[in-house]
Amino acid sequence: MTRTDPCTLDIVVPCFNEEAVIEQTHQRLTAVAQGMAAVQATLIYVDDGSRDGTFLKLRAIAARDSRVRIVALSRNFGHQYALTAGLDASTGDAVAVIDADLQDPPEVIAHMVARWREGADVVYGVRATRRGESAFKRGTAHLFYRLLQTLGNREIPADVGDFRLLDRRVVDAMRTLPERDRFLRGLVVWVGFRHEGVAYERQPRAAGQTKFPFGRMLSFALDGIFSFSTVPLRLVSYFGFFVSALSMAGIVYAFYIKLFTVGVVPGWAAQWIGTLFLGGVQLLSLGVIGEYVGRIYGEVKSRPLYVVKERIGFERQA
């Protein structure tokens, strides 16, 4: 299949405290939007409850540029929810998703559109290199993607973030998934369709600071694993079997001591070790189960994923 007709493209940009870079980002995106033949592009900025001047800057941009839409959320909901809000607001034949900090070069979107025209339904950016990121971030990211593939979905590609282009059908399919754990790079694999990657060089942040310090990164990684895998529960069961087998051996040993030795009070070390070990294993297992129970609790409340405070520019839509 090839898509040759003129088409509409929405570019969704989640922004949280990006006042330092947003003007520059808008310029680069505008250049890309203007440079594509037969593509009518709309920029959808999602203000994820920024506490700096991001919203004011976005509003000024929208006032002078009819290509711009703004969805302002009522508070900071987080990157994946901001993306969800952007996808929900989109109407284009294709939707590109890109970070506001220019780490993902906007020019790659033109390549993505070309691949989409050739028939790909999802074109994701593969980070060939990550410039300007610490060895620690690169190392932990590497570990995370490998763990995710082993425990979760083997088809979630490694070194792929949220920088991608989605066909309308894919966006619509993703919007039917009601879950709160919005690990979008997993959900997009789940819905299927034809996926292709384009390699690009991940750049250093153009300005401003990362909104993902280590704690938030870790929590995001755990979300990814727990929402796409029940392997941790399975591991707990295996571990349970293993420990039970060990306990059986311990019981046999205790009987042996009781029946065939006299006088001494042996075994206090074994007792201690057993108690501590079992206590540790049980707490760990409870913790893993708790992760899933907590997620069930979140789903059961079925609150909306985000709250919109203001929408700007959408009245311009034909």
Ligand code: UDP
């Ligand atoms: N972001 C967001 N809400 C948040 C945190 C981040 O919308 O709560 C946006 C942020 O403005 C940026 C993108 O998500 O456009 C990626 O964030 P960042 O660049 O800080 O993450 P990193 O690239 O360091 O992993």
Ligand code: MG
């Ligand atoms: Mg970034």
